[in-house]
Amino acid sequence: MSDPSSPSTPALRRGLKVLGTLLITLSAISPASSVFIIAPGVVGQAGSGAFWSFVIAAVVGVFMAFVYAELASAYPLSGGEYAIVARTLGRLPGFVTLGLLMVTQLLIIAVIALGVGTYLEVLIPGLSGPVVAAVTTAGATVLAVFDIKLNAWITGIFLAIEMVALVVVSALGFLDPARPLSELLSAPVAAADGVVGPASAGLIVGAAAVAIFSYNGYGSAVYFGEETTNAHRGIAKTILWALVITVIAELVPVTAVLLGAPSLPELFASDNMMSYFVNAQAGSTVNTVISLAVALAILNAVLAIILITSRMVFSTGRDAAWPGSLSRSLAAIHPRTGTPWIATVVTGVLATALCFADKDFLLVVTATSIVAVYGALCLAAINGRRNGSTAHAAYRMPWFPVAPVLALAALLYVVYQNALDPVIGRPSLLITLGIGVVSALYYLLVLRRRGQWVLRGPEDEASVADPALR
Template identity: 85%
Template sequence: MTDPSSSSTAPPDRQSGPTSAPVLRRGLKVLGTLLITLSAISPASSVFIIAPGVVAQAGSGAFWSFVVAAVVGVFMAFVYAELASAYPLTGGEYAIVARTLGKLPGFVTLGLLMVTQLLIIAVIALGVGTYLEVLIPGLPGPLVAAVTTALVTALAVFDVKLNAWITGVFLVIEMIALLVVSALGLFDPARPLGELITAPVAASDGVVGPAALGLITAAAAVAIFSYNGYGSAVYFGEETTNAHRGIARAILWALAITVASELIPVTAVLLGAPSLEELFAAENMMGYFVTAQAGSTVNTVISLAVALAILNAVLAIILITSRMVFSTGRDAAWPGTISRALAAVHPRTGTPWIATIATGAFATALCFVDKDLLLVVTATSIVAVYAALCLAVLNGRRNKSTEHAAYRMPWFPVAPVLALAALAYVVWQNAMDPVIGRPSLLITAGIGVVSALYYLLVVRRRGTWELKGAEDDD
């Protein structure tokens, strides 16, 4: 990683509004921002919920799928770090794209994020009941998810420093669970590492045989999303001290920790599973592995830790999404009364309290929507956002709108160009999938079109959408 502090910075063109624009309180250190970001990624949730899908597709070749995804993650982390060090704004991706590519692409990015971020909260919250069933069988999933989201929303209104430490404590528990899973496989392996590297196998119609390269690379598309979230640090740019340098460091560290905390446990499971055939056929792969290696009691404890990790992720993502919603109000993206309400900052906690409550309320209601529909809507939107950011960093270098960035990625433009190539492959893979991928691409395109029309026919004509940011650079 390149040291973000190695480059100098010039005062950024933040396109700030009047001095009366709502300002969030700078109370976070880089560590606090990193803790919230890692909690939003939730490595334990990825290992227990997303990784089994990669293993089901690529078999023991999932090792290589996660390695390839890590390489793509490095490319995107470089992109995020450079852009975020130039514009460490609460609006996140939409605020960056609008300043580097133009307001129309920025508003389309906003539309995609507004829809998917709210849905993602519900998707993750629905996992709480699944893992609590080890204690209370038959829990109504949507109701548990809704109650969880509502309670977490109330907590999210409080001071961001308090929430950073709460997420930090939960994150430690999550990491301990991953360490246990890693130890169960690495200290008692059933096969050598060389077998995973040189002779990966996968199941096809119940028969285990050599894993095809196509299966491994296709599964990497899913593994990419298991690492996703390291760029979320930018949403706390206006609440983090020395944000121009600090946010870049938080992004790069978040990616490094995420890769280690997901790749190592996945590798351990593939090495330590008593039978790959039984692992591939198991309805709950991670439950099978932990139970086989350590017994049902340890599996119950690990399941509870995963439930806590999911709850922690819900809290972190509500914190992130509410910052974006606050920024839309401050930028006057909506009618006057709504924008002013969303831009309100609580005088005591210094947090965007109305935006937080609105975010939680919508997400709570979405917990009762069919989960398969939620997955279809959210599956590919991040691809469009990633592509916009790659184009943004390329254009930012060209038109010098990111010239003041405190972090400059190494080997430019290798990272954004290769990331765009990987994203194109992901789009192609999704287009070949008639069940989730293709409908998701069509929905993503539809959201983009609706967002563009709203901007062109309403927002631009009204002429009130202003790109505002923090008044200071400290």
């Protein structure tokens, strides 16, 4: 039985306005990091068809943003997706979602941090990627312990710098195009075995799975629901605005690169596509400045994702998901900063250690778990309407159930495409399944037997956070 009104329930401090939450959310998405680190993977697979891959991903993003906004407006809790799924689909699906997120979020911090060294190498050749990533993660962890409002300002300043870098990249392509937009729209090409030819629909749609990942993060606003004023309405607005800004901030520069690259075959063959493009269009000095801005964007993303993950870890402690003393420690709130400081330190330490793991291993483990989480949220939105558990939501998605149904269809296709990939996709699906099974066993054999997994929320929202209390 839920008991969010317990006197011992730890509470985060409400100090964020919607703008502050939006800044942290956009920093976690990190459009610059996506354009410079993830987008080349889409281009490498779909070639100039990457334009359509990002458009398809944006459509899926709209569907998922509607789903996120409705669910988050009903349950703006620091536990995020797992807290929502547990309250709408049931505790077993909720804990499986938690297991997937615990593994994925920690690994994603390391995956992103490993990109810092790549872009700092333009100034300091020969840097050790794992060491730079570990130092970056440790430094971000120290910042994350401080007041959330301070971190909103820090992420906002860094975000402004990366947005300027994306504007520069966009200008380099649009002001000096090497090919017309019509060529991208009607005759996309891709490289296969070193030969450039027409990009098939299968390649474009398959690459959309990676593009979906590059937009991912708009839903993370929900993790700050207990620290945002008027969260039931504000978080939904934040999610929708975050998606719109992200799509523009990523699709525009990617399009500019595809239009402005002097040679598409050279772009496709380049080890660092974005550096090739900036060098070709503006020279090494501008490339150095842009590279430093991207390194700063990655640092900003690491900080924002640590803030997000630590809220989830805090929530697991408050919900008594672990043995007693561990749960109590993770649920501790710093008396001065009002932040979950032990959960933040634990998150940072684990993520720092993971920076030394094999990068291919990190990518395989994280590649498809977000698809499973998205799927659970779509089912949660449908079931929430059916059983009334989201009836108190301040935001209601338009055209229900179009968004969750179409999103599920798109996600199933992504799963199918990943199953055909023996290198990353198929192993990743098996690992995702394995994490789900282990999580389910822990819930069934430990948590359910002892009856101590208590779904808690902030006291000031007890009446709406759990329908059982209304």
